[in-house]
Amino acid sequence: MxxxxxxxxxxxxxxxxxxxxxxxxxxxxxxxxxxxxxxxxxxxxxxxxxxxxxxxxxxxxxxxxxxxxxxxxxxxxxxxxxxxxxxxxxxxxxxxxxxxxxxxxxxxxxxxxxxxxxxxxxxxxxxxxxxxTDVKSENISLQNKLAVEQQASERFITLRHGYIYDNENSVLLFNGATFKLKDKENKLLKLLMKNLGKIVTVERIEDFVWDGELVGEGALRSLMFRLRQKLPKDFITCHSKIGYKITL
Incomplete structure (x- = not known):
C-alpha cells in the first residue's frame, strides 16, 4: 500500500x-x-x-x-x-x-x-x-502475581469487606473473631485461599473437599451456595464451567 x-x-x-x-x-x-x-x-x-x-x-x-x-x-x-x-x-x-x-x-x-x-x-x-508497553504490562502483571504470592505466604491475609484469613489455623476471621463455617465449607475455603487469585477448577475442588470420593454434580453447587450465602456476594467469584476463585 x-x-x-x-x-x-x-x-x-x-x-x-x-x-x-x-x-x-x-x-x-x-x-x-x-x-x-x-x-x-x-x-x-x-x-x-x-x-x-x-x-x-x-x-x-x-x-x-x-x-x-x-x-x-x-x-x-x-x-x-x-x-x-x-x-x-x-x-x-x-x-x-x-x-x-x-x-x-x-x-x-x-x-x-x-x-x-x-x-x-x-x-x-x-x-x-x-x-x-508490552514489557511494562508484563512487569505489572508479574508484580501483581508476586504480591498475591507474598500475601498467600503470610499468616494473616487481608481480604475484601474486612475479612482476614489465618493461614496458620486455616480459619476465616471477621471483626477479630473466627467466622463460623462447617467442615466442608472451611475445607473449600482453604483450597481457594491456597490458590488466591487463581481459578480453581470444579474437578480439583471436588477431589480436595471430598477426598477423591465420587459425588453427585449437585454436591459442590449446594456446598458453594451455602458458603456464598454466608459471605458478601463478590467474595467468591464463579467462572462459568471452569471453577471458582477468591481475589484480594
Missing part, C-alpha cells in the same frame, strides 16, 4: 513540484494545504502517514505552531521545509521533535531520502514503544 503524505506549503508552484516528485517516487499525496486551518482539517480527515510542513505559511502563519497542533491530534512524523536557516527558527522546530528538516531549495533525491528516513524511523519508534 502506498504511504500517504500531506503537503503543507503556501507557495503553489513549490507544492505542485513536491507533489509530482512524491508521486514519481510512488507516494500517495492526500492533499495540499496553504494554511493551518486547512492543514488541520486534512490531517484529521486524511490520516496521512507523513506531513511535509513549510515553516512559514500563508499570511506569515507559523508552520511550527501548526505542526504542534497537528501532533496533538495525529501520530505521524513531520518533516519541515524552509528557506529559513536561522538558528532560532531551527531550534524552535527541533523542540517539537520533527523527523526531518529540509532547507530550500532541495533536490528530488534529498526529499526522497528525508521522507524515507522519517517513515522508517517513525515505524521503528512505534514498534519500540509497543514493545516497551
Amino acid at each position: 502506498k504511504r500517504k503524505i500531506l503537503i503543507v506549503e503556501d507557495e503553489s508552484i513549490i507544492a505542485l513540484n513536491i507533489k509530482e516528485t512524491l508521486i514519481h517516487f510512488d507516494y500517495d499525496v492526500v492533499g495540499i494545504a496553504a494554511n493551518g486551518e486547512r492543514a488541520l482539517h486534512l490531517a484529521k480527515t486524511k490520516n496521512p502517514d507523513l506531513i511535509l510542513m513549510d515553516i512559514t505559511l500563508q499570511d506569515r502563519e507559523d508552520g511550527i505552531a501548526v505542526a504542534e497542533a497537528i501532533s496533538g491530534t495525529l501520530s505521524a512524523p513531520i518533516v519541515f521545509l524552509t528557506a529559513n536557516d536561522k538558528n532560532k527558527t531551527i531550534e524552535r522546530a527541533i523542540n517539537i521533535k520533527p523527523y526531518g528538516y529540509i532547507l530550500k531549495p532541495f533536490k528530488e533525491i534529498e526529499l526522497k531520502t528525508a521522507v524515507e528516513i522519517a517513515l522508517k524511523t517513525f515505524s521503528e519508534n512505534q514498534k519500540l514503544s509497543s514493545e516497551i
